[in-house]
Amino acid sequence: MSADGILRVAINAPLSRLFDYRMPESGQAVPGSRVEVPFGRRTQTGVVLEVAEESELPVSKLKSATKVLDKEPLFSATDLWLIRFVSNYYHHPIGEVAAAAMPALLRQGKALNPLVQYLSATAAGKDTALDALRKKAPKQALLLEVIVDADSISFPELDKALPDWRRARKGLVDKGLVETYEAIDNDGGDALANIEQEPGPDLNPDQRAALKCIREMEGFAVNVVNGVTGSGKTEIYLHLIASELDEGRQVLVLVPEIGLTPQLVRRFRRRLGIEPLLLHSGLNDTERLQTWRTARNGSAQLVVGTRSAVFAPLKNPGLIIVDEEHDSSLKQQEGLRYSARDLAVARAKKLDIPVILGSATPSLETLQRCRDNAYQSVELPTRAGNAAPPLLRLVDLTSHDAFDGLSAPVAIAIEKNIASGGQVLVFLNRRGFAPTLICTSCGKVSECARCDSRMTVHSASNCLRCHHCGAERPVESQCADCGSNCRPLGQGTERLEEALKGRFPGEVVTRVDSDTTRLKGEMSKALAMATSGETRILVGTQMLSKGHHFPNLTLVVVINADQGLFSTDFRGAEKLAQSLVQVAGRAGREKRQGEVIIQTAFPRHPFWTELFSGGYQGVTDSVLIEREKTLWPPFSRIALIRSSATKRNDTYAFLKLAKCWAEDSGIEGVRVLGPVSAPMERKAGRYRAQLLFQSRDRAALHRLLAHLRTSLEGSTEARRVRWSIDVDPIELF
Ligand code: ADP
Ligand code: ZN
Ligand code: ZN
Secondary structure, three states, rough: OOOEEEEEEEEEEOOOOOOOEEEOOOOOOOOOEEEEEEEEEEEEEEEEEEEEEEOOOHHHHHOOOEEEEOOOOOOOOHHHHHHHHHHHOOOOOHHHHHHHHHEEEEEEOOOOEEEEEEEOHHHHHHOHHHHHHHHHHHHHHHHHHHHHHEEEEEHHHHHHHHHHHHHHHHHHHHHHOOEEEEEEEEOOOOHHHOOOOOOOOOOOHHHHHHHHHHHHHOOEEEEEEEEEEOOHHHHHHHHHHHHHOOOOOEEEEOOOOOOHHHHHHHHHHHHHHOOOEOOOOOOHHHHHHHHHHHHHHOOOOEEEEEEHHOOOOOOOOOEEEEOOOOOHHEEOOOOOOOOOOHHHHHHHHHHHEEEEEEOOOOOOOHHHHOOOOOOEEEEEEEOHHHHHEEEEEEEHHHHEEEEEEHHHHHHHHOOOOOOOOOOOEEEOOOOOOOOEEEEOOOEEEEEEHHHHHHHOOOOOOOOOOOOOOOOEEEEEEEEOOOEEEEEEEEOOOOOOOOOHHHHHOOOOOEOOOOOOOOOOOHHHHHHHHHHOOOOOOOEHHHHHHOOOOOOOEEEEEEOOOOOHHHHOOOHHHHHHHHHHHHOOOOOOOOOOOOOOEEEEEOOOOHHHHHHHHHHHHHHHHHHHHHHHOOOOOOOOOOEEEEEOOHHHHHHHHHHHHHHHHHHHHHOOOOOOEEEEEEEEEEEEOEEEHHHHEEEHHHHHHHHHHHHHHHHHHHHHHHHHOEEEEEEEEOOOO
16 A cells, blocks of 8 residues: 555546545645546546545556646635535535536646746836837837836736737837746736725614624624615625725625626725625636636635635635525526525535625525524615615506506606606516517417427517527518418517607617627626616616616516416515515615506406515515425425436436335435426427425435435436436426
């Protein structure tokens, strides 16, 4: 047995186990460092989780790792703990978890601190008369000036600062004025440039009380900041962040979508006087590595990111904040299906630091934990400053006809608001022109060839598009069955925009949905126009409902909420209440009274009574009673095994096997329901179905899932399907 020890390595492959290797001759690997190893016919980058005394296999059978990629561990002990925790809790292959926890370049085996090229001025360059050069070669003069000022500057920094610098560089090098050298990336050095700090408002009594409660807790505590929209939750975050920064500790803030929150980032920057480090999907590989590194080495004090930032390594963390904790985008819905909110709590517990979960509409899981006193709840029941809560009313679509989706009372209210200088937000959670194309004679509906779904009409591109698989084809003007004319049926945001422009000519109408904001910069442009008040009518999907502050917005119109009333998902009412309360929260955030109008064809549905008499809490109180009776979460734990295949039989054979093994496992106290088909069974040509596991005994549920994971992994049935385990799913299909 070699004295060096055996490396137990996590490899990015869909297998749960670790792989044993001998220590390479060339170097000493420690837990947390990456190694290059032979795997199958290729070499792979893996992460050493342990260095063990011995292996279950004879040492002579083990291969050697070929290279140690990190002399110092890349992952700290807590980082490794998190990787293991995620793998165990979500029953996901550990190598894939480790891979998800690092940026692409590190997965590929690149160095943590890569060498980058720098430019510096030669003695001749420093002595050059810039004025003279400016006349002959202005671009060279500009570059030289930047280089001389900075002493030396890296290529990536120049890429950011001077888009056109490369050609100018060649001229300067030829003249002997600058030279290139290679060194370890200094991460931009002065990113902490002086940003003028702005003072904030004095906290009101509710905010002061909340802050006091939070500060009284020591070490790990989950603090739920349950405050109505505009109640000043962000002010509380700012105070807490400032104290951590003063103590020299780092803060991690998780937000649903960074593209949607430029206002929040700007507010952090101005109020704290520092540049927040942003971690989101818009970064390229080099930027991603750099941000990861500055989080890890502690030079980034405030890290703001979307869900994957929960894995960001932090040298000296003091606080984690999860804003809009109820938001479904905090849960990854494919691959490794983790909840960034739940992991933030687990990570804070391990680190023994506080975590803040903020929302105007907390999830029922979080509310129930507050009731159980596992979490501390602090409440901000009123809007900060002088803003009053918005007034809500329903418009009954059975007694008011709607034209282009707009009923008469809504049209009148929009007109009145605009006439008096207000701004209007029209909310419809359906993009495209119309959700259906229908034959006027036989009623045939245009369907997707690969999914059990209808095609959405998009008029700008004159095509039919499937929102489930992305398939596209030209709009059919005539019915394939009977040859009669087809017409679009129903409302999408595109059609609504057209109708609003027609009814309110001369007013600026801006549409915000994933079609209009696909291009970089479009979202912030639209938000800036809305914030300045230039846009008079905003129309869009739930992208508009999240966190924005439009000072002039006085009226919110919800075109249609009825789908949510009859959802088959047990979370239907919770989600509907969240989305309505969030979008309503955009109205009247400053001086003027806000108004919210919701159109419905079912005005007598009990949901409305609960919402109108008790607000969000009215709905959640009643839903919690219902869930307790029926034993749905948060009163039980659930998990899914999903499966899909091009043959329906394969999908079912796999799930039946899983059910069989679950029943034979001898593990008691877990209900197994199914297999059942997804409501939209066929998607992108694959048949989808699932098994549901439900239990009040979390440990038993996890024992069963672990058992199934390992047995199913090697089965022949598994090879015919794509399958996954989803723990704490938020969507049942
Ligand atoms: P939330 O995060 O709960 O939506 P914000 O912190 O964004 O609330 O506050 C909403 C608005 O009220 C902002 O314009 C903010 O500047 C203002 N505000 C917050 N706290 C106070 C306060 N104590 N006094 C006056 N204005 C406040
Ligand atoms: Zn027809
Ligand atoms: Zn499709």
